[in-house]
Amino acid sequence: MAFLWITVLTILASRGIFASYRDCSNIGDIGGCDECIRCGGNWCNDPYESKRCSLDPPDGWCIGLMEKIPLENRVAEAGSHFTPKYAVSTVRIGRDESLSIQYSSKEIDPKVEFVVNTTQSSDFHVKKTTSCENGVCTTTVDVSPEINFCSAKGQTFEYFNVKLSVQNITEEAVMKFHVPCACGCSSKVELQSPRCNGRGSFSCGVCSCDKGWSGTFCETPICEKKRGDVPCTDSARSDIECSGNGVCGPCDECVCFTDRPGSQYYDQDNFCADICMTTNDCDECFHNPTPGRCDLCHFPLIRQTYNESLVAQKDDFNRKVWVTCNDTLDGCYFEYVAMKSNDQTYYMVTRSCDPTEEKQVTGGVNVTLPIVLGVIAIVAAVAATAGYIVWKNRPPALPLNDPMYQNIGAEDCTGENPLYKPPTSSFKNPTYGKW
Numbered sequence: 001m002a003f004l005w006i007t008v009l010t011i012l013a014s015r016g017i018f019a020s021y022r023d024c025s026n027i028g029d030i031g032g033c034d035e036c037i038r039c040g041g042n043w044c045n046d047p048y049e050s051k052r053c054s055l056d057p058p059d060g061w062c063i064g065l066m067e068k069i070p071l072e073n074r075v076a077e078a079g080s081h082f083t084p085k086y087a088v089s090t091v092r093i094g095r096d097e098s099l100s101i102q103y104s105s106k107e108i109d110p111k112v113e114f115v116v117n118t119t120q121s122s123d124f125h126v127k128k129t130t131s132c133e134n135g136v137c138t139t140t141v142d143v144s145p146e147i148n149f150c151s152a153k154g155q156t157f158e159y160f161n162v163k164l165s166v167q168n169i170t171e172e173a174v175m176k177f178h179v180p181c182a183c184g185c186s187s188k189v190e191l192q193s194p195r196c197n198g199r200g201s202f203s204c205g206v207c208s209c210d211k212g213w214s215g216t217f218c219e220t221p222i223c224e225k226k227r228g229d230v231p232c233t234d235s236a237r238s239d240i241e242c243s244g245n246g247v248c249g250p251c252d253e254c255v256c257f258t259d260r261p262g263s264q265y266y267d268q269d270n271f272c273a274d275i276c277m278t279t280n281d282c283d284e285c286f287h288n289p290t291p292g293r294c295d296l297c298h299f300p301l302i303r304q305t306y307n308e309s310l311v312a313q314k315d316d317f318n319r320k321v322w323v324t325c326n327d328t329l330d331g332c333y334f335e336y337v338a339m340k341s342n343d344q345t346y347y348m349v350t351r352s353c354d355p356t357e358e359k360q361v362t363g364g365v366n367v368t369l370p371i372v373l374g375v376i377a378i379v380a381a382v383a384a385t386a387g388y389i390v391w392k393n394r395p396p397a398l399p400l401n402d403p404m405y406q407n408i409g410a411e412d413c414t415g416e417n418p419l420y421k422p423p424t425s426s427f428k429n430p431t432y433g434k435w
Protein backbone atom coordinates (compact mmCIF):
# COMPACT_ATOMS: atom_id res chain seq x y z
CA MET A 1 0.00 0.00 0.00
CA ALA A 2 2.73 2.42 0.98
CA PHE A 3 4.40 1.65 -2.28
CA LEU A 4 1.34 2.61 -4.31
CA TRP A 5 1.02 5.92 -2.52
CA ILE A 6 4.62 6.89 -2.85
CA THR A 7 4.34 6.26 -6.58
CA VAL A 8 1.19 8.32 -6.91
CA LEU A 9 2.58 11.29 -5.02
CA THR A 10 5.78 11.21 -7.04
CA ILE A 11 3.87 11.29 -10.32
CA LEU A 12 1.65 14.15 -9.22
CA ALA A 13 4.58 16.13 -7.86
CA SER A 14 6.67 15.66 -10.97
CA ARG A 15 3.81 16.91 -13.13
CA GLY A 16 3.30 19.95 -10.93
CA ILE A 17 -0.34 19.10 -10.40
CA PHE A 18 -0.28 20.15 -6.76
CA ALA A 19 -1.04 23.74 -7.69
CA SER A 20 -4.45 22.78 -9.06
CA TYR A 21 -5.52 20.87 -5.97
CA ARG A 22 -9.14 21.33 -5.08
CA ASP A 23 -9.97 23.42 -2.03
CA CYS A 24 -12.98 22.05 -0.18
CA SER A 25 -12.29 23.82 3.11
CA ASN A 26 -15.22 26.25 2.82
CA ILE A 27 -17.75 23.86 1.47
CA GLY A 28 -20.70 26.12 2.32
CA ASP A 29 -19.35 28.76 -0.09
CA ILE A 30 -19.14 26.45 -3.08
CA GLY A 31 -21.35 27.94 -5.77
CA GLY A 32 -21.75 25.06 -8.22
CA CYS A 33 -23.28 21.62 -8.01
CA ASP A 34 -20.45 19.76 -9.74
CA GLU A 35 -17.79 21.26 -7.50
CA CYS A 36 -19.93 20.47 -4.45
CA ILE A 37 -20.22 16.81 -5.44
CA ARG A 38 -16.48 16.67 -6.13
CA CYS A 39 -15.90 17.85 -2.59
CA GLY A 40 -18.20 15.11 -1.32
CA GLY A 41 -21.02 17.49 -0.44
CA ASN A 42 -24.77 17.52 -0.99
CA TRP A 43 -26.10 20.16 -3.33
CA CYS A 44 -29.22 22.27 -2.88
CA ASN A 45 -31.03 23.35 -6.05
CA ASP A 46 -32.96 26.07 -4.21
CA PRO A 47 -31.54 29.52 -5.11
CA TYR A 48 -32.98 30.97 -1.90
CA GLU A 49 -30.97 28.64 0.33
CA SER A 50 -27.97 30.60 1.63
CA LYS A 51 -25.57 27.66 1.95
CA ARG A 52 -25.94 25.58 -1.18
CA CYS A 53 -23.40 22.86 -0.46
CA SER A 54 -23.33 20.84 2.75
CA LEU A 55 -21.38 17.80 3.91
CA ASP A 56 -23.87 16.85 6.58
CA PRO A 57 -27.17 18.56 5.76
CA PRO A 58 -28.86 19.93 8.88
CA ASP A 59 -32.53 19.13 9.48
CA GLY A 60 -34.88 21.22 7.40
CA TRP A 61 -32.19 22.11 4.88
CA CYS A 62 -33.30 22.36 1.26
CA ILE A 63 -36.42 20.24 1.62
CA GLY A 64 -37.37 18.54 -1.64
CA LEU A 65 -34.75 20.37 -3.70
CA MET A 66 -31.60 18.47 -2.86
CA GLU A 67 -29.85 17.17 -5.95
CA LYS A 68 -30.29 13.42 -6.02
CA ILE A 69 -27.24 11.32 -6.61
CA PRO A 70 -28.43 8.09 -8.13
CA LEU A 71 -26.62 5.12 -6.67
CA GLU A 72 -25.39 2.44 -8.98
CA ASN A 73 -27.08 -0.84 -8.10
CA ARG A 74 -24.83 -3.18 -6.28
CA VAL A 75 -23.96 -6.08 -8.50
CA ALA A 76 -22.41 -9.31 -7.29
CA GLU A 77 -21.72 -12.23 -9.64
CA ALA A 78 -20.35 -15.50 -8.34
CA GLY A 79 -17.43 -17.17 -10.08
CA SER A 80 -16.04 -20.70 -9.90
CA HIS A 81 -13.61 -19.71 -7.12
CA PHE A 82 -14.60 -16.26 -5.94
CA THR A 83 -17.87 -15.15 -4.43
CA PRO A 84 -18.39 -12.71 -5.92
CA LYS A 85 -16.11 -12.68 -8.93
CA TYR A 86 -17.46 -9.32 -10.12
CA ALA A 87 -18.93 -6.65 -7.89
CA VAL A 88 -20.10 -3.09 -8.47
CA SER A 89 -20.67 -0.48 -5.81
CA THR A 90 -21.00 3.27 -5.44
CA VAL A 91 -18.77 5.30 -3.17
CA ARG A 92 -18.85 9.03 -2.65
CA ILE A 93 -15.84 11.31 -2.29
CA GLY A 94 -14.54 11.29 1.27
CA ARG A 95 -16.62 8.25 2.31
CA ASP A 96 -15.61 4.64 2.81
CA GLU A 97 -16.94 1.58 1.14
CA SER A 98 -15.92 -2.04 1.55
CA LEU A 99 -16.53 -5.19 -0.44
CA SER A 100 -15.69 -8.72 0.67
CA ILE A 101 -14.76 -11.69 -1.46
CA GLN A 102 -14.81 -15.28 -0.26
CA TYR A 103 -12.91 -18.24 -1.61
CA SER A 104 -11.70 -21.60 -0.36
CA SER A 105 -7.99 -21.94 0.29
CA LYS A 106 -5.74 -24.51 1.86
CA GLU A 107 -3.35 -21.81 3.03
CA ILE A 108 -3.79 -19.99 6.29
CA ASP A 109 -2.32 -16.78 4.91
CA PRO A 110 -2.62 -16.84 1.11
CA LYS A 111 -0.78 -14.27 -0.92
CA VAL A 112 -3.35 -11.73 -2.11
CA GLU A 113 -2.48 -8.95 -4.59
CA PHE A 114 -4.43 -6.24 -6.32
CA VAL A 115 -4.00 -3.74 -9.10
CA VAL A 116 -6.07 -0.61 -9.56
CA ASN A 117 -7.00 1.34 -12.63
CA THR A 118 -9.14 4.44 -12.92
CA THR A 119 -10.61 6.98 -15.31
CA GLN A 120 -9.68 9.83 -12.98
CA SER A 121 -6.78 10.80 -10.72
CA SER A 122 -5.25 8.32 -8.31
CA ASP A 123 -6.43 10.22 -5.27
CA PHE A 124 -8.07 7.29 -3.53
CA HIS A 125 -7.14 4.80 -0.84
CA VAL A 126 -7.39 1.03 -1.20
CA LYS A 127 -6.73 -1.32 1.71
CA LYS A 128 -7.14 -5.08 1.90
CA THR A 129 -7.41 -7.46 4.85
CA THR A 130 -7.62 -11.23 4.65
CA SER A 131 -8.69 -13.71 7.25
CA CYS A 132 -9.06 -17.48 6.86
CA GLU A 133 -10.95 -20.05 8.88
CA ASN A 134 -11.71 -23.73 8.16
CA GLY A 135 -10.34 -23.50 4.62
CA VAL A 136 -12.46 -20.48 3.71
CA CYS A 137 -10.78 -17.10 3.31
CA THR A 138 -12.39 -13.66 3.17
CA THR A 139 -10.56 -10.73 1.64
CA THR A 140 -12.14 -7.38 2.40
CA VAL A 141 -11.24 -4.36 0.27
CA ASP A 142 -11.81 -0.94 1.83
CA VAL A 143 -11.78 2.04 -0.53
CA SER A 144 -12.20 5.76 -0.14
CA PRO A 145 -11.82 8.28 -2.99
CA GLU A 146 -10.46 11.66 -1.87
CA ILE A 147 -11.31 15.21 -2.94
CA ASN A 148 -8.90 15.36 -5.85
CA PHE A 149 -10.18 12.15 -7.38
CA CYS A 150 -12.60 13.82 -9.79
CA SER A 151 -11.16 15.93 -12.56
CA ALA A 152 -12.90 19.17 -13.48
CA LYS A 153 -14.15 17.38 -16.60
CA GLY A 154 -15.49 14.38 -14.68
CA GLN A 155 -18.79 12.89 -15.81
CA THR A 156 -21.76 12.17 -13.57
CA PHE A 157 -20.06 8.92 -12.66
CA GLU A 158 -16.40 8.04 -12.82
CA TYR A 159 -14.96 4.82 -11.53
CA PHE A 160 -11.96 2.85 -10.44
CA ASN A 161 -11.44 -0.91 -10.61
CA VAL A 162 -9.68 -3.12 -8.14
CA LYS A 163 -8.50 -6.44 -9.57
CA LEU A 164 -7.70 -9.06 -6.98
CA SER A 165 -5.58 -12.18 -7.46
CA VAL A 166 -4.88 -14.92 -4.94
CA GLN A 167 -1.98 -17.31 -4.96
CA ASN A 168 -2.74 -20.64 -6.77
CA ILE A 169 -6.17 -19.41 -8.00
CA THR A 170 -6.26 -18.77 -11.74
CA GLU A 171 -9.47 -16.73 -11.55
CA GLU A 172 -9.41 -12.97 -10.94
CA ALA A 173 -11.94 -10.98 -8.95
CA VAL A 174 -12.86 -7.49 -10.18
CA MET A 175 -14.54 -4.78 -8.10
CA LYS A 176 -15.82 -1.69 -9.79
CA PHE A 177 -16.38 1.40 -7.67
CA HIS A 178 -18.50 4.17 -9.13
CA VAL A 179 -17.79 7.67 -7.85
CA PRO A 180 -20.23 10.56 -8.48
CA CYS A 181 -18.13 13.35 -10.02
CA ALA A 182 -20.81 15.68 -11.41
CA CYS A 183 -24.50 16.49 -11.11
CA GLY A 184 -27.27 15.24 -13.35
CA CYS A 185 -28.81 18.72 -13.31
CA SER A 186 -25.68 20.23 -14.89
CA SER A 187 -26.76 18.93 -18.26
CA LYS A 188 -30.12 20.69 -18.04
CA VAL A 189 -29.43 24.32 -18.84
CA GLU A 190 -32.15 26.93 -19.35
CA LEU A 191 -30.68 29.65 -21.56
CA GLN A 192 -31.68 33.28 -20.97
CA SER A 193 -33.87 32.03 -18.17
CA PRO A 194 -36.69 34.20 -16.82
CA ARG A 195 -35.52 33.06 -13.39
CA CYS A 196 -32.29 34.94 -14.10
CA ASN A 197 -34.20 38.01 -15.30
CA GLY A 198 -33.41 36.91 -18.83
CA ARG A 199 -29.76 37.82 -18.27
CA GLY A 200 -28.20 34.44 -17.78
CA SER A 201 -28.57 30.70 -17.94
CA PHE A 202 -30.12 28.65 -15.18
CA SER A 203 -28.84 25.25 -14.13
CA CYS A 204 -28.85 23.37 -10.82
CA GLY A 205 -30.63 26.33 -9.28
CA VAL A 206 -27.82 28.71 -10.18
CA CYS A 207 -27.86 31.66 -12.56
CA SER A 208 -24.73 32.09 -14.65
CA CYS A 209 -25.10 35.73 -15.56
CA ASP A 210 -24.31 37.36 -18.88
CA LYS A 211 -21.50 39.86 -19.08
CA GLY A 212 -22.31 43.00 -17.14
CA TRP A 213 -24.66 41.39 -14.61
CA SER A 214 -24.25 39.75 -11.23
CA GLY A 215 -26.31 38.63 -8.26
CA THR A 216 -28.26 35.46 -7.49
CA PHE A 217 -30.80 36.31 -10.18
CA CYS A 218 -28.53 38.53 -12.32
CA GLU A 219 -30.30 41.54 -10.86
CA THR A 220 -27.24 43.69 -10.21
CA PRO A 221 -25.47 45.50 -13.04
CA ILE A 222 -21.70 45.47 -12.99
CA CYS A 223 -20.82 49.08 -13.66
CA GLU A 224 -17.42 50.05 -14.93
CA LYS A 225 -17.04 53.78 -14.88
CA LYS A 226 -15.00 54.96 -17.78
CA ARG A 227 -13.20 58.17 -18.52
CA GLY A 228 -14.46 61.54 -17.49
CA ASP A 229 -17.92 61.38 -18.98
CA VAL A 230 -20.62 63.04 -16.95
CA PRO A 231 -22.99 60.19 -16.23
CA CYS A 232 -26.65 60.43 -17.00
CA THR A 233 -28.74 60.62 -13.88
CA ASP A 234 -32.34 60.01 -14.71
CA SER A 235 -33.94 57.77 -17.27
CA ALA A 236 -36.95 60.09 -17.45
CA ARG A 237 -34.67 62.77 -18.83
CA SER A 238 -32.65 60.55 -21.07
CA ASP A 239 -33.73 62.20 -24.30
CA ILE A 240 -31.77 65.19 -23.12
CA GLU A 241 -29.02 63.37 -21.35
CA CYS A 242 -28.54 60.77 -24.07
CA SER A 243 -28.91 63.03 -27.10
CA GLY A 244 -32.38 61.67 -27.77
CA ASN A 245 -30.68 58.55 -29.08
CA GLY A 246 -30.75 56.35 -25.99
CA VAL A 247 -31.88 55.98 -22.42
CA CYS A 248 -30.09 56.30 -19.14
CA GLY A 249 -29.25 52.67 -18.34
CA PRO A 250 -28.82 50.79 -15.07
CA CYS A 251 -25.19 51.90 -14.76
CA ASP A 252 -26.10 55.60 -15.06
CA GLU A 253 -24.62 55.54 -18.50
CA CYS A 254 -26.43 56.13 -21.73
CA VAL A 255 -27.53 52.97 -23.49
CA CYS A 256 -28.00 53.86 -27.13
CA PHE A 257 -30.89 52.65 -29.26
CA THR A 258 -29.97 50.13 -31.88
CA ASP A 259 -33.04 50.24 -34.08
CA ARG A 260 -33.01 53.79 -35.44
CA PRO A 261 -31.74 55.05 -38.77
CA GLY A 262 -28.05 55.73 -38.20
CA SER A 263 -27.99 54.02 -34.81
CA GLN A 264 -24.95 52.05 -35.91
CA TYR A 265 -23.01 55.30 -35.52
CA TYR A 266 -24.35 56.31 -32.10
CA ASP A 267 -21.41 56.99 -29.81
CA GLN A 268 -21.91 54.80 -26.73
CA ASP A 269 -19.05 56.60 -24.98
CA ASN A 270 -20.35 60.04 -25.74
CA PHE A 271 -23.99 60.29 -24.69
CA CYS A 272 -25.15 58.51 -27.83
CA ALA A 273 -24.18 61.45 -30.00
CA ASP A 274 -25.21 60.65 -33.56
CA ILE A 275 -23.16 61.15 -36.66
CA CYS A 276 -24.88 64.45 -37.54
CA MET A 277 -24.02 65.98 -34.15
CA THR A 278 -20.42 64.94 -34.42
CA THR A 279 -20.06 66.12 -37.98
CA ASN A 280 -21.84 69.42 -37.33
CA ASP A 281 -19.16 70.18 -34.74
CA CYS A 282 -16.82 70.52 -37.70
CA ASP A 283 -19.17 72.38 -40.00
CA GLU A 284 -16.49 74.99 -40.73
CA CYS A 285 -15.18 72.28 -43.07
CA PHE A 286 -18.29 72.63 -45.22
CA HIS A 287 -16.92 75.93 -46.58
CA ASN A 288 -14.28 74.00 -48.47
CA PRO A 289 -15.81 72.34 -51.55
CA THR A 290 -12.66 70.32 -52.31
CA PRO A 291 -12.99 66.58 -51.69
CA GLY A 292 -10.61 65.09 -49.14
CA ARG A 293 -9.78 65.30 -45.46
CA CYS A 294 -10.54 68.55 -43.64
CA ASP A 295 -7.64 69.90 -41.56
CA LEU A 296 -9.94 72.09 -39.47
CA CYS A 297 -11.63 69.10 -37.86
CA HIS A 298 -10.34 67.34 -34.73
CA PHE A 299 -11.30 63.92 -36.12
CA PRO A 300 -10.83 62.45 -39.60
CA LEU A 301 -13.62 64.06 -41.63
CA ILE A 302 -13.50 63.45 -45.35
CA ARG A 303 -15.54 65.12 -48.02
CA GLN A 304 -16.65 63.13 -51.02
CA THR A 305 -18.17 64.31 -54.26
CA TYR A 306 -21.88 63.64 -54.37
CA ASN A 307 -22.71 60.28 -55.89
CA GLU A 308 -26.37 59.40 -55.94
CA SER A 309 -25.88 55.65 -56.25
CA LEU A 310 -23.82 55.62 -53.05
CA VAL A 311 -26.59 57.22 -51.00
CA ALA A 312 -28.82 54.20 -51.48
CA GLN A 313 -26.18 51.78 -50.10
CA LYS A 314 -27.29 49.31 -47.42
CA ASP A 315 -25.08 47.37 -45.04
CA ASP A 316 -25.23 43.68 -44.11
CA PHE A 317 -27.98 44.43 -41.61
CA ASN A 318 -30.06 46.18 -44.26
CA ARG A 319 -29.42 49.56 -42.64
CA LYS A 320 -28.81 52.62 -44.73
CA VAL A 321 -25.10 53.37 -44.75
CA TRP A 322 -25.53 57.09 -45.36
CA VAL A 323 -27.44 59.15 -42.80
CA THR A 324 -29.17 62.38 -43.79
CA CYS A 325 -28.09 65.43 -41.78
CA ASN A 326 -28.56 69.17 -42.02
CA ASP A 327 -26.90 72.25 -40.63
CA THR A 328 -27.01 76.00 -40.91
CA LEU A 329 -23.67 77.65 -41.31
CA ASP A 330 -23.30 81.44 -41.41
CA GLY A 331 -26.93 81.71 -42.43
CA CYS A 332 -26.61 79.08 -45.10
CA TYR A 333 -28.79 76.00 -44.72
CA PHE A 334 -27.54 72.82 -46.26
CA GLU A 335 -28.09 69.13 -46.14
CA TYR A 336 -25.61 66.35 -46.43
CA VAL A 337 -25.29 62.62 -45.96
CA ALA A 338 -22.66 61.13 -43.67
CA MET A 339 -21.26 57.72 -42.86
CA LYS A 340 -18.49 56.33 -40.73
CA SER A 341 -16.06 53.57 -41.57
CA ASN A 342 -12.83 52.62 -39.78
CA ASP A 343 -13.05 55.71 -37.53
CA GLN A 344 -13.20 57.95 -40.58
CA THR A 345 -16.27 60.04 -41.18
CA TYR A 346 -17.28 60.73 -44.79
CA TYR A 347 -19.84 63.22 -46.00
CA MET A 348 -21.38 64.32 -49.27
CA VAL A 349 -23.30 67.59 -49.48
CA THR A 350 -26.70 66.99 -51.05
CA ARG A 351 -28.27 70.44 -50.89
CA SER A 352 -26.87 73.87 -50.21
CA CYS A 353 -27.83 77.55 -50.41
CA ASP A 354 -24.43 78.23 -51.89
CA PRO A 355 -24.64 78.28 -55.74
CA THR A 356 -21.09 76.96 -56.10
CA GLU A 357 -22.04 74.10 -53.85
CA GLU A 358 -25.18 73.62 -55.86
CA LYS A 359 -23.14 72.88 -58.97
CA GLN A 360 -21.17 70.33 -57.02
CA VAL A 361 -24.29 68.81 -55.67
CA THR A 362 -26.38 68.46 -58.77
CA GLY A 363 -23.62 67.76 -61.20
CA GLY A 364 -24.80 70.48 -63.57
CA VAL A 365 -28.52 69.74 -63.54
CA ASN A 366 -30.50 72.82 -62.58
CA VAL A 367 -32.43 72.43 -59.39
CA THR A 368 -34.25 75.24 -57.62
CA LEU A 369 -33.16 75.32 -54.02
CA PRO A 370 -35.50 76.41 -51.26
CA ILE A 371 -34.78 79.81 -49.82
CA VAL A 372 -33.20 79.72 -46.42
CA LEU A 373 -35.53 80.42 -43.55
CA GLY A 374 -34.68 83.87 -42.29
CA VAL A 375 -35.45 83.02 -38.70
CA ILE A 376 -32.97 80.20 -38.64
CA ALA A 377 -30.38 82.42 -40.21
CA ILE A 378 -30.73 85.10 -37.56
CA VAL A 379 -30.71 82.70 -34.66
CA ALA A 380 -27.74 80.95 -36.12
CA ALA A 381 -25.85 84.19 -36.33
CA VAL A 382 -26.57 84.92 -32.67
CA ALA A 383 -25.83 81.48 -31.37
CA ALA A 384 -22.24 80.58 -30.76
CA THR A 385 -22.54 77.16 -32.27
CA ALA A 386 -24.73 76.23 -35.15
CA GLY A 387 -24.68 72.65 -34.02
CA TYR A 388 -26.43 73.66 -30.85
CA ILE A 389 -29.35 75.08 -32.79
CA VAL A 390 -29.77 71.88 -34.71
CA TRP A 391 -29.62 69.99 -31.49
CA LYS A 392 -32.09 72.20 -29.67
CA ASN A 393 -34.50 72.04 -32.55
CA ARG A 394 -34.54 68.29 -32.48
CA PRO A 395 -38.00 66.95 -31.82
CA PRO A 396 -38.26 64.73 -28.78
CA ALA A 397 -38.21 61.65 -30.94
CA LEU A 398 -39.76 59.14 -28.60
CA PRO A 399 -41.71 56.54 -30.52
CA LEU A 400 -43.97 54.82 -28.02
CA ASN A 401 -43.39 51.43 -29.55
CA ASP A 402 -39.75 51.48 -28.51
CA PRO A 403 -39.52 48.95 -25.67
CA MET A 404 -36.78 50.95 -23.99
CA TYR A 405 -39.14 53.81 -23.51
CA GLN A 406 -42.07 52.13 -21.92
CA ASN A 407 -41.76 53.58 -18.45
CA ILE A 408 -40.40 56.95 -19.28
CA GLY A 409 -42.30 60.14 -18.61
CA ALA A 410 -41.96 62.10 -21.80
CA GLU A 411 -43.31 65.29 -20.24
CA ASP A 412 -40.05 65.68 -18.40
CA CYS A 413 -38.02 65.78 -21.53
CA THR A 414 -37.85 69.44 -22.34
CA GLY A 415 -36.12 70.74 -19.21
CA GLU A 416 -32.58 71.97 -19.19
CA ASN A 417 -30.04 69.60 -17.84
CA PRO A 418 -28.15 71.41 -15.08
CA LEU A 419 -25.29 68.98 -15.35
CA TYR A 420 -23.83 70.32 -18.50
CA LYS A 421 -23.61 73.83 -19.75
CA PRO A 422 -22.95 74.86 -22.42
CA PRO A 423 -25.14 72.19 -23.93
CA THR A 424 -22.85 71.53 -26.87
CA SER A 425 -20.20 70.22 -24.51
CA SER A 426 -22.63 67.67 -23.18
CA PHE A 427 -22.00 65.40 -26.08
CA LYS A 428 -18.43 66.40 -26.50
CA ASN A 429 -15.90 63.72 -26.07
CA PRO A 430 -13.31 65.21 -23.69
CA THR A 431 -10.54 63.38 -25.47
CA TYR A 432 -11.29 65.24 -28.66
CA GLY A 433 -9.57 68.16 -26.95
CA LYS A 434 -11.51 70.84 -28.72
CA TRP A 435 -12.98 72.44 -25.63
Ligand SMILES: *[C@@H]1O[C@H](CO)[C@@H](O)[C@H](O)[C@H]1NC(C)=O
Nearest residue numbers: 116117118161162163174175
Ligand atom coordinates in the same frame (compact mmCIF):
# COMPACT_ATOMS: atom_id res chain seq x y z
C1 LIG B 1 -9.39 -1.44 -15.90
O1 LIG B 1 -9.65 -2.67 -15.28
C2 LIG B 1 -10.84 -3.34 -15.75
C3 LIG B 1 -11.01 -4.58 -14.91
O2 LIG B 1 -9.84 -5.34 -14.89
C4 LIG B 1 -10.73 -3.64 -17.21
O3 LIG B 1 -11.91 -4.24 -17.69
C5 LIG B 1 -10.48 -2.35 -17.96
O4 LIG B 1 -10.25 -2.60 -19.32
C6 LIG B 1 -9.27 -1.63 -17.37
N1 LIG B 1 -9.17 -0.34 -18.02
C7 LIG B 1 -8.04 0.19 -18.41
C8 LIG B 1 -8.10 1.51 -19.04
O5 LIG B 1 -6.98 -0.42 -18.28
Ligand SMILES: *[C@@H]1O[C@H](CO)[C@@H](O)[C@H](O)[C@H]1NC(C)=O
Nearest residue numbers: 105106107111166167168169
Ligand atom coordinates in the same frame (compact mmCIF):
# COMPACT_ATOMS: atom_id res chain seq x y z
C1 LIG C 1 0.72 -22.97 -4.50
O1 LIG C 1 1.73 -22.32 -5.30
C2 LIG C 1 3.01 -22.40 -4.76
C3 LIG C 1 3.95 -21.61 -5.66
O2 LIG C 1 3.35 -20.55 -6.18
C4 LIG C 1 3.39 -23.83 -4.63
O3 LIG C 1 4.64 -23.94 -4.02
C5 LIG C 1 2.34 -24.58 -3.84
O4 LIG C 1 2.63 -25.97 -3.84
C6 LIG C 1 0.98 -24.43 -4.38
N1 LIG C 1 -0.02 -25.04 -3.55
C7 LIG C 1 -1.05 -25.69 -4.03
C8 LIG C 1 -1.96 -26.28 -3.02
O5 LIG C 1 -1.25 -25.83 -5.21
Ligand SMILES: *[C@@H]1O[C@H](CO)[C@@H](O)[C@H](O)[C@H]1NC(C)=O
Nearest residue numbers: 305306307308309310311363
Ligand atom coordinates in the same frame (compact mmCIF):
# COMPACT_ATOMS: atom_id res chain seq x y z
C1 LIG D 1 -20.71 56.31 -57.86
O1 LIG D 1 -20.53 55.16 -57.05
C2 LIG D 1 -20.63 53.94 -57.75
C3 LIG D 1 -20.59 52.81 -56.73
O2 LIG D 1 -19.47 52.88 -55.92
C4 LIG D 1 -19.51 53.86 -58.76
O3 LIG D 1 -19.59 52.64 -59.46
C5 LIG D 1 -19.62 55.04 -59.71
O4 LIG D 1 -18.51 55.04 -60.57
C6 LIG D 1 -19.63 56.36 -58.94
N1 LIG D 1 -19.93 57.46 -59.86
C7 LIG D 1 -19.15 58.52 -59.94
C8 LIG D 1 -19.60 59.54 -60.88
O5 LIG D 1 -18.13 58.64 -59.28
Ligand SMILES: *[C@@H]1O[C@H](CO)[C@@H](O)[C@H](O)[C@H]1NC(C)=O
Nearest residue numbers: 276325326327390393394395
Ligand atom coordinates in the same frame (compact mmCIF):
# COMPACT_ATOMS: atom_id res chain seq x y z
C1 LIG E 1 -32.64 68.83 -39.86
O1 LIG E 1 -32.17 67.84 -38.97
C2 LIG E 1 -32.97 67.64 -37.83
C3 LIG E 1 -32.27 66.67 -36.93
O2 LIG E 1 -31.91 65.53 -37.61
C4 LIG E 1 -34.37 67.19 -38.25
O3 LIG E 1 -35.17 67.02 -37.12
C5 LIG E 1 -34.96 68.21 -39.17
O4 LIG E 1 -36.21 67.75 -39.65
C6 LIG E 1 -34.04 68.49 -40.35
N1 LIG E 1 -34.57 69.56 -41.14
C7 LIG E 1 -34.92 69.40 -42.40
C8 LIG E 1 -35.47 70.59 -43.08
O5 LIG E 1 -34.80 68.33 -42.96
